[in-house]
Amino acid sequence: MAHKRGSGSTPLDRLTSHYDDVDLRCPSCGYEDxxxxxxxxxxxxxxxxxxxxxxxxxxxxxxxxxxx
Ligand SMILES: [Zn+2]
Structure with a gap:
């Protein structure tokens, strides 16, 4: 089986990468991850x-x- 992850082809992958781009700054300490x-x-x-x-x-x- 050649099922690969991380190709960005599934809805979950798209949602994950969407959140990767936004709101990575910690509201508690201000650290930007x-x-x-x-x-x-x-x-x-x-x-x-x-x-x-x-x-x-x-x-x-x-x-x-x-x-x-
Ligand atoms: Zn923090």
Whole structure:
């Protein structure tokens, strides 16, 4: 099987890269995480995004409904 990840061809990949470009500045300490990004997980109908600030350790979470 030749299933590859990271090609940007799935909706989740597009959503992940969307969040990679925005809001990487920590609201707690102001650190801008250029190296990091939002990590996405999905359970089928909801995507959970998580970002951990490497400077102060603050964790931010966002959820997004894929379908209603
Ligand atoms: Zn921070």
């Amino acid at each position: 250029d190296e990091g990004g939002w990590k996405a997980e999905t359970n089928g109908d909801t995507v959970l995004y998580r970002h951990i600030c490497p400077s102060c350790g603050s964790i931010r979470k966002r959820t997004l409904k894929l379908r209603s």
